[in-house]
Every structure is written in structure tokens, then in C-alpha cells.
Amino acid sequence: MKLAASVGRTVDRFRADFAADLAFLGETATAALGVLFRPDRFRFGDAALAFQRAAFDGLPIATGIGFLLGVILAFQSAAALQMFGVEVYVADLLAIGLFRELGPIITAIVLAGRSGSAFAAEIGTMKVDEELDALTTMGLPPVRFLVLPRIAAALLAMPVLTIFAELAGLVGGALVLQLMDVPTVVFWDHVKGTTTFFMIAFGLAKAALFGLLVGLIGCGAGMRTQSTADGVGVAATRAVVGGIIAIAVSDGLLAVVCYVWNL
């Protein structure tokens, strides 16, 4: 009986969360359409500030992780390829892996941890401090005022961070191969030979999608913060966990699409 009640409560909670998520999504889409028709209503200053925090302040960590990822991938794959004397193909592996897959996904996880949680905490704190109520009673929709600038910032910051992370990863790989006596010129020749415009564009489009998801989930978690002692902490955790799950699921779906359409 207790189990049935527990299952019932969980299902009820999921249903309520799903309804709240849908409502938030609809509200955000409506607000976004609204600012498309009235761009003067978009808070460019707030978006610029959020972009600065997400992109510029996040640059060292995204670049650092990209560099380390390149170094690790190069070392691991070179060990196997060296047995066949083809360690130079590490460059091809790195280019394809970073531009298509690892660059966007690693950067998105960094963004979810840094900015997604920050969005949730900022908006959550404002909710607890009644600032969202204040906006509503002043006739300023919180979604247009707080959510849209942050989502726009995440959407734009992701491709920028991804480019830097990918380049740093390639630099890391080049350094490793140099240690294995593969000249840097040869490394870059292989990178250039393997990389296509589509590969880069697809990776960056994927990065923008991940940015959108991180922004949406972070802000949504903030908007649903409860006025309890751990409310803001719970919202930040939901933003990070939800963001990472959304990134993984959407990346998996894109992988299937790419496979089916032979992209």
C-alpha cells in the first residue's frame, strides 16, 4: 500500500513538473515571439552582461578542459596507433572527434555547470526575495525581463566557447604528437585535410542547441524555486542535472539523425 502511494505521489509530481515545464516553454516561446516583433523590448544590456559572464568568464575553464581533452585523447589513441606506425592519424581522429562531438558536448557540460546553475541561482534568489513578484506587479513579465536575456546569452556563448575549446584541444594534441616526433606542420596538414566546413558548422549548430537547452533548463529551474531553506540549492542542482541529461539525450538523438541521413 505504501509503495502504491509512493508511486502515485511520484507520478503526480512528474505530471505537475511536466505541466510546469510545458507552461514555462510556452511562456518563453510567446515572449521570444513578442520581442521579435518589438526588439526594443529585449533587454540587450542584461543579455550582454549574461553573455560576458557565460562566455568571457567561462573561457579559461572551457579552453583549459578542451586543451586537457586534446592531450588525453592524443596520448590514449597514439599509444594504439603507434603500434602500426600511424600515430600521425591522431590528428585526423582529434579533428573529427573534437569538431563533431567532443568540443560541443564538453563545452555544454561546462556551461551547464557554470552558467546553468548560475542562472537558476540568480533567478531563484530573486524569486525568494520577491523580485519576480515585484516585476509582475510592475507589469514586467519575468520571462521577458530575466529569462530571454539569459537564454540568448547561453545560445550565443556556446559556439564561441566551443571554438576556443576545440582549438585548445587541437593545440594539446599537436604538443603530444610533437613529443612523439610528429612535426606540427604535418599535424596541422592532417587536421586541414580531414576537417570540412559542414563538420565545423554542424558542431557549432549543435553547440548553439546545447546552449539553448542549458539556458532554458537553468532559467526554468530558477523560476520554479521554492521559498524554502534549500530552495535555491535544489534549483541549481536541477539546472545542472537537467542540463546534462538534456545535452546527452539531444546529442544521442542527433547521432541517430546523422546515422539515418548519412551526415
Place this chain on the structure above:
Amino acid sequence: MEAATTSGETIIRLERVDAGYPGRTILKDVSFDVRRGEIFVLLGGSGCGKSTILKHMIGLNPVLGGKLTLAGREWTRRTRAQLCRAIGVMYQSGALFGSMTCLENVLLPLEEFSRLGRKARRERALSLLADVELADAADKLPSEISGGMRKRVAIARAMALEPEVVFLDEPSAGLDPITSFALDELILRLRREKGMTFVVVTHELPSIFKIADRCAMFDKARQGLIALGTPAALRDTSKDAFVQQFFRRGTSNGQ
């Protein structure tokens, strides 16, 4: 208490209102009027539902039952834009935006709804800050001023669009008695100079006796309005045990 400057005209009317949240009724069958130009206080113990009824009155939550009208027109028949021009709200925490200066906080509703030009808006915001004696703090961030000053900025912001009614949620909460006294003086001066109607949520008896023309008292256990009248009348004539107990505790500093 200062002499009331009310016109007698009803500006807010609650008729048999049930207050609370969907699935949770906190107050039942509440009816009272607020007159134009008066300072009307909602009081009661913690958790009695006075902030809940305030949320209905400022249009944040719809009432669960009954009718709530502002200047003869039902709340639900007003658009959000009409409502936010008609009312101003000062929240308990002040609810100022931390990334904006005090001036920018006051400018916010003006930028959204006022037809004034940029320079005129700025002048109006500065004049509002001067009204609350904070012209010098215009360029400061909320984190750089005291709690009492933040509440005064919030009052200036609430008055920006010259609303018909200003709602103040626990203006004295978290303030020392001297700052609280100064805030009460400010509310009385603003009512005198601007003729605005104030609805104040508080349980601070010194404040109630200083500013309130009339008050409505709620009780959590009975889930409703238990007394309505001037503070002195409630204290001196009410036969309700809870009302007597509530006022007896504050009599020594209430008068």
C-alpha cells in the same frame, strides 16, 4: 495618529472573498472596504493570511471565491497593464534589483509604462527619490544602502506611476525602532502630500497606532476577519479575546 484625509469613497471592496491557494483555503468569507485616501492596515498574528489576502489585492493570485473590486471594477476585468498603473507595491524585502542603481530601480516602471521622454523620466525618478529623502543615493546600488533606505527606494518605485493605491508589505519588518518610526513618518507625509491610499500589512502595534486610520484583523484559527475598525476602537471596545490579547500586549508602547 494623524487626522484621516479620506474622501469616504470606496476604492477597494472585498465581498465574501475566500483567500488562499488552489486546494488550500486560508481565509473564508472576508468582506471589507478601503476608502480613498485612508491608511488601511491588515493585521494579525504570523501565518493568519494577511499577506495572502494582500497577494489577492495586488492581483498576483486570483481569489478563490467572492468578489474583489478596485474603483468599482472587478480585478479580473483589468489587464495587467491597467492594474500595474493603478497600484504600487512595496514588498517586505524591498525587492529592489541588485544589479541596478536606486535611480534605475525607480526608473524601471516609468520606462515601461510612462509616456514621458527620457529626460523627464529621469527627473521624475529623481523627484521621487527626493520625496523619500534619498536623492543622494540615486547612483548607489541597493547593496550599498541600509535596509530602511532600501524600503524607502521601494516606496519611491511603488509611487512611480502615481497609482491610486500603494500596498506596503511589512514595512517595519527587520528595522530598528528609530528607522521604523521614520518610515511611518514618511508614509504619513506621503499620504498628506500626495493624497494616496495606503494598504499596509503589519503586526507592529506602534506602527498601527501611529499610521492606521482603520484596520482589519484576521485570525488563523477562525480562518477569517475577526475585527474591523480604528485601532483605538478595537483596543478599547472589542470583546473578542484574541483582539484584546493582541492589543493588550502593545498598549504600553502603542499609545
